[in-house]
Amino acid sequence: MPHPLAMDTYTDDEILTAMHTYEAATAALAGLSATAAGILAQRRRAAALAEAGPDASRTVQERFLTEAQAAVVDEIRLATGLNLPDATARVDLGRSPHARAGQIRTALTGGQCSWAMARAWTQATADVPADVADDIARYCLRPRRDGTALTYALFRDRLSARLLAHRGGAAQRDYDLDRRDAYATLTPHGTGEITVSGAAERIQAAIDRIDTLARTIRRGGDGRTLAQLRSDITLDLIIFGDIPALGTPLPTSTVAGTPRTTSNPEATPAENTTGQDSTGEAGPATPAWVRYFPGGLPPALLWVVVSAATLAELSDDPGTLANGTALPADTVRDLAFAAGSTWRRLVTDPITGEALELSTTSYTPPPRLREAIQARDGTCRAPGSRIPASRCDLDHNTPWPAGPTTADNLAAKSRRAHLHKTRGQWASRQLPDGTIVWTMGTGREYTTYPRQYDQNAPGRPHPDGDTSPSTSPLADLSTAPVNDQPVNEELVNDDPAVAADLAQGPPIDHRPRGRTAPTKPAPRPGPGRRSPGPVRPPSLDPGPPPF
Template sequence: MPAILDLPAEQALEFELAAIVSAEQLMRRLHADRYRAVQRARELATEVAGFTESSRARDRDMATRSFVAELATTLGQHEASASRLVAEAERLTGPRVATLDALDAGEVAPTQVRSVLELTRGAPVEVADAVEQVALDAAAAAVADGVVSTNAHVRRRMRRVRERLMPEPLVDRRARAATDRRVCVEVAPDGMAWLSLFLEAERAFAIERRLDVLAGREASDDHRTSAQRATDLAADLLLSGTLADDARTRDAVAGPTGAVQPRLNVTVPVFTLLGLDDEPADLEGYGPIDAETARIIAAHAPSMRRILVHPETGATLSYGREHYRAPADLDGFVRVRDGQCRFPGCNRRAERADIDHTTAWAHGGRTAASNLAALCRHHHRLKHEGGWHVGQEPGGVMRWTSPADHVLRTLPARPFMPVGVGEGAARPPEPGPRDMGRETENEPQDRVGRVSEHTPY
């Protein structure tokens, strides 16, 4: 570095740019090596599981799902990301091997590889090959002639070739793609979240244009930016807008949120709820929210579920062998405690999951909080059929062992601690400045709370 700093600025800049190019080339080769390693590992996992090409399709599919879970937990990724990586590796070591070779040679970037994979997916072989060739030709032109093409430029050319060569009419492909339309929510810092919609292009652009027009109607006393106005308008329309084909919303008799009343679970420390401190609450599916927002939500909640923990709660946390299916109080306790699916890395919400006996009922397992956990349907099946093993440890900790003998542990979202009769009834001593925002050893404040629920009508 000292020698570089002593160079004239122009030469030092040239050196740094060359170093960046060298690092980029190395990263592209490493990406290619990773794809090849993932495919080899998948083949080995199938071999270890004892499946062959002659095995049942259902068994081979379960072996793939088990490997995806293994890879996700090994890399610390969401299973959707690991599944995408496995699918990409299979195609890049198979029909799209030319793109993998170009990546290994440093001629294409990972973003361009993903564009090739996206725009060749589902296309007939000859169409997919032609679309891929567009990207390879652009990469070759960049190397030979210095012709710079961004990923966006190459994607446009690939899309034109794809639309021109696809034998199935666009109207039919669009109708099939429209069946996947959905709404997605992604959490963000500072009490915010992203809301996105996957829908037909013309509707998406029409929505954007309408919001732009509505947001453009400035008022003299409105100091919001146009982006803020458009966002607020979209939220207002979604929460309380009228639906032409729904008499309940058209006649404005369905309440402030339209025909459907949303259900929100918010766990609020009892002293926060009473206004005695400002310990953050927990919004299910999101995480910490400020105390004032929690109190506003709780004030409008039509029902409250008290969970102070047995024996204070009145909820029975074990029914032994008396019931196979967890009764309502135990079911609710487990879902609130777990918060989400208890498989490593899964964030599907517990309210949409199955309540599973960790030690199977058929093998003597009890219907008790210490033997129950929330598992989404996918990981419920994986537990029983995919070679994964699980046990519960004290404190609601779950210990998972993968088919490759990796051991991972997951923690409950709200590890309620048992309290004795009469404990937790009095307000704890006022914390000093150094104690603010922390649990004391004897009084973990966030273990005692209420769940406010907005229930659907």
């Protein structure tokens, strides 16, 4: 292996040779990682089959195997930091028999292909027979005639061509359509992208319509570029649009920020909705799914959390979306002060920065308990998860009825993590201070905490005892469901009001099993910092469990 400290003495050709060696080593390590993942998954799958029992039906066996493998994938993500597609592909490639994946594994560990190529092959050939997958691998890995390295683009082209040859055009289209999706990617700079896949004719019709609208507006004298107009029109149609056959415009009071929509910054809410009175019947060209919304489509909803200091323009600390993505302070203030936005006060502990109380009188006890837990947790309390608590199940850490339906025994858990626990792949126990200790199938333990809303608070002591001093004089945070409908006794922002901040997902500590460090007392608040004092949770009778 070329030594990096000697690189200055290498010729240009030797430097390129060194880079090739390093890239080959990177690929080889990924191959070894996949082998290890396969061994771990096979062990867990064998244990799952044993648990299901010899008399279990094939359906039950498949369910046990799927759940066991999903838990292994998530444990690999926690231990390595890999994303879900990479961790899943590592397991799938590692446990594939040699007749299917031998060529790809050999090429990967030998540095003849990259991990990106191996992952693409693993994902694309998952549903084809082993001999077909092997044939595709052989075709894709052929060396180039000019002696240059095999590129990812060429590998993907070969992969697509071979799959098309094996499946046929119609089958390949059906395969791709089965995987159609829409997802968003957010950037650290307050921007993002939406990616939508679907039938080619629908995609082309959609972009043609958007482009036609953009050109019409541009000819009318709008100063934005066509690219900017296409973006603004697309987002406005998604956020503010309705299905004409429903004929029910969105209530103007439910969509915060409509006076400042992207396509018409000066418009009023009424100018951004169209339609006639609903007849309850859909026209022949109306999508079938509209029958699930007889009263009209629900409005867009955006939750943001922000410190009172940011709202008062005493600080430019960013706000935070429910999944932990930061928004610039100016953007958050614009959302907060838009007509129709709804605020809620969220009081945080001055030391830990965690939620103490959610102020609202508009709900009956069970919904209020759910809201209080969602505010406390912020996101799913499983280690590594960033799924907003509002999209999670409320799970009894000690199963009901042995465990009570109280805040001390309930936590927000994504459906995936909830199933891991329910099926016995993972275990969790909730401590009196709100921390949750998770035990994985491997025996590793991870501890998660309630969301720290106030990032300037010292926070809970780390297991090594380190704490950071507090610099913020404010511990009272305000949360705003920015596009929520007004509810009883909540402040609706007719005047300027306050909206939201974004903290990262709950912090995670990892330690060997059986060595959970106790929570240590934190230092007192610094000078000038007001402590709201202890806030006792209300005594609630939530009734039956939520599931």
